[in-house]
Amino acid sequence: MSTCILTVACIMAELRIPLDIPSIEIISQATNSKGEIILSVKSLKTETPCHKCGKPATIRYGNGPTQTIRHLPIFDTPVYLVITPARYKCEHCDGSITTTEAYDWSKKGSHITNGLSDYLMRQLIHSTVEDVSKKEKISYDQVTNALNKAIATEVNLDSYSSLKILGIDEFAVKKGYNDYVTVISTKSAPDGQVSVIAVLSGRLKDDVLAFLKSIPEHLKKTVESVCTDMYDGFVYAVVEVFGEGVLVIDRYHVSKLYREPLDRLRISEMKRLKAMLPEDEYSLLEGMMWILRKNHECLSEVERDKLALLYKHSPKLKAAHSLALKLTQIFNTHCSKKSGVAKLNRWIKRAQKSDVTCFKSFITTLILDDRLFCS
């Protein structure tokens, strides 16, 4: 540990640490007794919006209390910015109105920078608050605070000229609890870096749909593909807003592997039913593809009735569909690899015992490619 502190101290002495925040300047740098990097910084801004009238307040009027704000780690070492905010008097209001400087790199009252907040949100994707807190050595409360602030922050897409690839991912706030948050990110920067554009509370189709709809039209046109997992709510929200032309990439490409044989079975069964059923009865079965792909709890009453009718006419499709739904459920459940493998093995046994033959090659893939088991 002592060598580690020494190393960081030595590197610090040699190096001027670059800061990716244009509106502040480093005055001095040091390490504390824990080997953490402490940067004294000052703001380069000369005004702040008046908290009363909103116009720029420009008359300097002393300082607010010194703040310590955590920033992105450097060499895996925590970095703290120490800053004494300026206070300004407003020339537009009567002389008594003063405002402490607001920063564009840290939210009001936050103990972390926006850069660190974004970094934490990215770390949270497919993880939990608990795990990120441990891994990044930031208290559970601070990660939760960052999360709540990110959810409460109004989305501002003004700084984006293009979105290209959108990512939609959800994570459980707490392990084992049904409390989810959805992170929308973009990989539009030339360096391919991911930036978080919104954090939504919940992971329902409607949460995501409302957000996607709120994207300005000119930016919607720049979306080329969307990466999302197999959670159907996300996929349907994407298709509803961007159409089927936008490529939806699921993480493991698994859903495609078992949806395709189900689709083929549906097509052949519908052909059979078309020849067999009176025209008006067959017409009741329109739109089956989407109904069969949806999670059961997402179906409307009308759709459920349609599905029941299809089940009645095609027991074969009913058996295959029920196996596919079970798979989606397995892949959508956050669980350990061990319990995931056990669930899939039970599913394979169940499928092999049934009369359903359409998943044969998918089962072979499952057995051969154990990467599909990873979650």
Ligand SMILES: [Zn+2]
């Ligand atoms: Zn004012």
